[in-house]
Amino acid sequence: MVGLRNDKISVTVVTGFLGSGKTTFINSVLRKYPDVQFALVENEFGSVSVDTKLIKGVDASQLFELKQGCICCTITNEYELVLQELAERFPHVEHLLIETTGIADPAGVVRPFFREERLKELYAFNKTICLADALNFGSGRGKDISYKQLAIADEVVVTKSENSSSSEREKFRGMIAELNPLAPVRFAENGVVETFSLQSLPKKIRYFTEPRTGDLHSKVKTHTWTCDRALNKADFTRRISYYLDVYKKEIYRVKGFLCFENEPFEFVFQGVGGNFEISEGESLVEADRSTLVFIGELDGLSIELT
Numbered sequence: 001m002v003g004l005r006n007d008k009i010s011v012t013v014v015t016g017f018l019g020s021g022k023t024t025f026i027n028s029v030l031r032k033y034p035d036v037q038f039a040l041v042e043n044e045f046g047s048v049s050v051d052t053k054l055i056k057g058v059d060a061s062q063l064f065e066l067k068q069g070c071i072c073c074t075i076t077n078e079y080e081l082v083l084q085e086l087a088e089r090f091p092h093v094e095h096l097l098i099e100t101t102g103i104a105d106p107a108g109v110v111r112p113f114f115r116e117e118r119l120k121e122l123y124a125f126n127k128t129i130c131l132a133d134a135l136n137f138g139s140g141r142g143k144d145i146s147y148k149q150l151a152i153a154d155e156v157v158v159t160k161s162e163n164s165s166s167s168e169r170e171k172f173r174g175m176i177a178e179l180n181p182l183a184p185v186r187f188a189e190n191g192v193v194e195t196f197s198l199q200s201l202p203k204k205i206r207y208f209t210e211p212r213t214g215d216l217h218s219k220v221k222t223h224t225w226t227c228d229r230a231l232n233k234a235d236f237t238r239r240i241s242y243y244l245d246v247y248k249k250e251i252y253r254v255k256g257f258l259c260f261e262n263e264p265f266e267f268v269f270q271g272v273g274g275n276f277e278i279s280e281g282e283s284l285v286e287a288d289r290s291t292l293v294f295i296g297e298l299d300g301l302s303i304e305l306t
């Protein structure tokens with residue numbers, strides 16, 4: 001069956017605290033892309049189930065509905081097998097949307113796509129989108145987990161923003177940059193994000209906002225590591241691999257670009273919860289400067305990679 005598939009399935013993870021608007025957002029994505037064959041998985045407290053409520057009002061031909069029995073096989077904790085089975089049984093699926101529960105740590109949902117060889121063959125990880133509720137953001141509700149969800153995200157959507165003034169929007173941007181200076185921020189009004197695109201973000205990540213220190217009083221901190229000479233690829237890979245493994249609990253997210261000896265193009269580094277991927281980027285090396293942004297509980301960590 002897998003042989004029928006020409007392209008990998010793109011994977012987008014939608015996360016965000018309880019009631020932040022994940023279901024609403026997913027419905028708007030399904031409406032926006034009526035020609036894309038989606039599959040939908042909801043991750044719930046470590047188990048996996050498909051949330052059929054999501055198909056309401058959406059043409060069923062867009063969706064491959066998986067019955068619980070198909071994916072929750074008798075073996076427990078088989079998330080990776082479920083993903084594999086999904087790709088193999090439904091060769092027409094083009095895009096997998098995974099909705100995490102509001103109190104889930106998304107690192108466990110994302111990690112298999114960076115770690116498992118078979119999943120890397122079947123899936124192309126697209127991005128993690130975190131929804132933040134404008135009406136509750138910064139209230140401290142579920143602070144640790146919702147800050148971690150924001151810290152890991154590639155893109156943030158502030159939902160329920162229809163009544164937010166431009167100064168309030170700026171404040172949200174600042175608070176989010178405090179947790180995650182890498183993620184572009186968009187706003188949803190009445191469940192619709194005007195400029196949203198499912199496409200992955202460009203493999204150029206120079207847009208990051210300078211980390212800020214604000215008043216969130218969060219344990220989540222940001223650190224920018226730089227090196228001004230070309231790195232030896234094998235040495236660096238070994239070191240970062242060791243470092244991220246040792247601090248996989250503390251370091252939530254690492255993202256950046258690297259310059260390696262004898263390589264004309266910059267490489268993009270993507271790391272989530274102890275696992276990482278290094279892939280050739282789109283920009284030619286101009287100066288031999290490598291930059292990695294670390295996000296996590298960094299107090300007391302010294303980041304030495306060379």
Ligand SMILES: Nc1nc2c(ncn2[C@@H]2O[C@H](COP(=O)(O)OP(=O)(O)OP(=O)(O)O)[C@@H](O)[C@H]2O)c(=O)[nH]1
Pocket residue numbers: 016017018019020021022023024025101102159160161162188189190191192
């Ligand atoms: N005003 C407004 N309401 C919204 C918006 N997005 C979602 N909502 C409402 O917020 C409530 C929660 O939305 P859901 O989409 O169910 O949130 P969720 O994150 O899936 O919820 P859980 O699965 O329980 O974590 C619903 O009443 C939505 O109609 C928005 O942009 N504006």
